[in-house]
Amino acid sequence: MNLMYKSTRNASRKVTASEAILKGLAEDGGLFVPEVIPQLDVSMEELKEKSYQETAYIVMKQFFTDFTEEELKNCIKLAYDKKFDTEEIAPIVKVGKTYHLELFHGATIAFKDMALSILPHLLTTSAKKHHVTKDIVILTATSGDTGKAAMAGFQDVKGTRIIVFYPKGGVSPVQERQMVTQKGKNTAVVALHGNFDDAQSGVKTLFEDLELQEKLAQSGYQFSSANSINIGRLIPQVVYYVYAYAKLLNQQQIVNGEKINVTVPTGNFGNILAAYYAKEMGVPIHKLICASNDNKVLYDFFETGIYDKNRAFILTTSPSMDILVSSNLERLIHIISGQDAIKTRELMGQLKQRGVYEITSAMKEKLSDFIGGYATEKDTAKMIYDTYREVGYVMDPHTAVAAYVCQKCQEEQENSTKDLVVSTASPYKFLKSVMTAIDEKYCQMDEFDLIEELNKISDIPIPKAISEIKDAKVLHKRECDVKDMKKTVLNILEIEG
Numbered sequence: 001m002n003l004m005y006k007s008t009r010n011a012s013r014k015v016t017a018s019e020a021i022l023k024g025l026a027e028d029g030g031l032f033v034p035e036v037i038p039q040l041d042v043s044m045e046e047l048k049e050k051s052y053q054e055t056a057y058i059v060m061k062q063f064f065t066d067f068t069e070e071e072l073k074n075c076i077k078l079a080y081d082k083k084f085d086t087e088e089i090a091p092i093v094k095v096g097k098t099y100h101l102e103l104f105h106g107a108t109i110a111f112k113d114m115a116l117s118i119l120p121h122l123l124t125t126s127a128k129k130h131h132v133t134k135d136i137v138i139l140t141a142t143s144g145d146t147g148k149a150a151m152a153g154f155q156d157v158k159g160t161r162i163i164v165f166y167p168k169g170g171v172s173p174v175q176e177r178q179m180v181t182q183k184g185k186n187t188a189v190v191a192l193h194g195n196f197d198d199a200q201s202g203v204k205t206l207f208e209d210l211e212l213q214e215k216l217a218q219s220g221y222q223f224s225s226a227n228s229i230n231i232g233r234l235i236p237q238v239v240y241y242v243y244a245y246a247k248l249l250n251q252q253q254i255v256n257g258e259k260i261n262v263t264v265p266t267g268n269f270g271n272i273l274a275a276y277y278a279k280e281m282g283v284p285i286h287k288l289i290c291a292s293n294d295n296k297v298l299y300d301f302f303e304t305g306i307y308d309k310n311r312a313f314i315l316t317t318s319p320s321m322d323i324l325v326s327s328n329l330e331r332l333i334h335i336i337s338g339q340d341a342i343k344t345r346e347l348m349g350q351l352k353q354r355g356v357y358e359i360t361s362a363m364k365e366k367l368s369d370f371i372g373g374y375a376t377e378k379d380t381a382k383m384i385y386d387t388y389r390e391v392g393y394v395m396d397p398h399t400a401v402a403a404y405v406c407q408k409c410q411e412e413q414e415n416s417t418k419d420l421v422v423s424t425a426s427p428y429k430f431l432k433s434v435m436t437a438i439d440e441k442y443c444q445m446d447e448f449d450l451i452e453e454l455n456k457i458s459d460i461p462i463p464k465a466i467s468e469i470k471d472a473k474v475l476h477k478r479e480c481d482v483k484d485m486k487k488t489v490l491n492i493l494e495i496e497g
């Protein structure tokens with residue numbers, strides 16, 4: 001029997017995993033969710049001997065039940081290969097008394113590679129299954145890391161086009177350079193005059209635009225999404241939580257069944273939701289600690305039960321978390337409402353219209369697995385500095401936000417629960433912020449000259465992702481206003497407006 005998926009906003013229509021992956025977003029604007037979260041059917045004692053690829057299969061086969069074993073194993077093999085600079089794919093490093101799960105060893109040195117390495121294969125396999133003849137147009141809003149990782153994944157994949165919108169001035173120089181130098185005949189990058197939320201809601205509006213879909217269809221195209229609203233991105237992220245627990249067990253850092261805390265630097269709420277899915281599958285996780293930067297909408301939400309995006313959008317040194325509308329939270333809202341599609345639709349409607357909603361007290365009670373925390377810019381820089389001084393480990397600002405929040409929780413809770421911090425980007429991606437946190441003197445230097453400096457003080461080899469963009473040619477110069485996103489898409493696809 002297949003595990004079926006339904007929209008968070010409509011309980012009646014059900015689709016298979018491959019249909020949900022193809023569509024990305026449900027027609028009613030909701031997100032696809034599995035009817036139940038399956039239980040792990042392999043014990044931790046067995047899992048601790050498994051490779052990343054084997055673990056990926058064990059987890060994904062439970063969710064993507066309409067894929068054959070051969071299809072799924074093939075996707076996994078193509079995704080988790082030499083593109084990663086370590087055989088473990090997701091290594092764990094002990095930093096002080098905290099474990100860091102390093103998810104930045106893929107092609108674009110941020111954790112988005114974990115899911116975006118496999119999504120193109122899941123998507124093209126799904127298209128084949130359903131005899132899709134149209135070319136798939138991936139439309140993506142990025143806060144900096146998704147765009148590059150998605151393009152790297154989709155570059156020159158037959159039958160696909162990819163268009164990425166990023167907020168101009170809202171990403172780091174390395175992130176921007178990575179995107180505008182992207183190769184591949186099927187890739188397009190647009191700098192948007194707006195912030196990430198503008199980009200994300202603009203893309204969502206295009207997905208819901210029936211007239212545009214019609215136009216695309218006539219020209220032989222159909223949309224899909226590489227954003228974390230796609231279930232094909234969320235599920236691959238569950239894998240590394242299962243893997244991390246099994247590896248800690250294998251290294252005898254924990255005993256079987258011992259509960260650990262997981263702290264996740266959070267933006268769109270995809271990564272931490274995957275941790276929640278892993279907990280529901282049976283991974284012994286105690287608390288899920290949701291770490292925000294100064295854009296602390298989620299912290300306030302966990303404190304008060306009120307989600308309020310009506311506030312200033314703050315640009316921080318952790319740009320991939322500069323988000324006021326965390327789209328994956330909708331999946332959690334759906335769960336804590338008791339899978340009530342009507343309630344979920346009502347709350348999301350309020351968010352869209354008034355920018356704020358409040359959950360019921362019954363719903364709030366179901367959030368006890370979560371703790372919210374945040375780090376200011378000063379806290380973040382100090383965390384980078386202190387960690388470097390104390391143990392010589394250099395971390396990026398996103399990871400530092402999580403490490404700070406984790407440390408604060410440790411101090412407040414005073415228990416012996418072990419902590420896993422999810423490390424989401426290489427420090428090479430955010431050179432200026434990282435280096436100036438360590439020493440003010442670097443603040444005068446050019447971003448790209450800091451590559452050598454970081455290499456000197458950290459001994460971390462310069463990743464290929466960095467060396468290859470240093471002198472790469474800029475291939476994408478398009479910019480557009482928020483109101484012109486539709487026109488821009490038509491233009492790129494050479495369709496008459």
Ligand SMILES: *Cc1c(COP(=O)(O)O)cnc(C)c1O
Binds near residue numbers: 266270398424
């Ligand atoms: C995307 C991203 C995040 C936020 O992850 P979400 O799944 O959107 O919550 C954190 N850190 C880095 C480096 C990222 O690229």
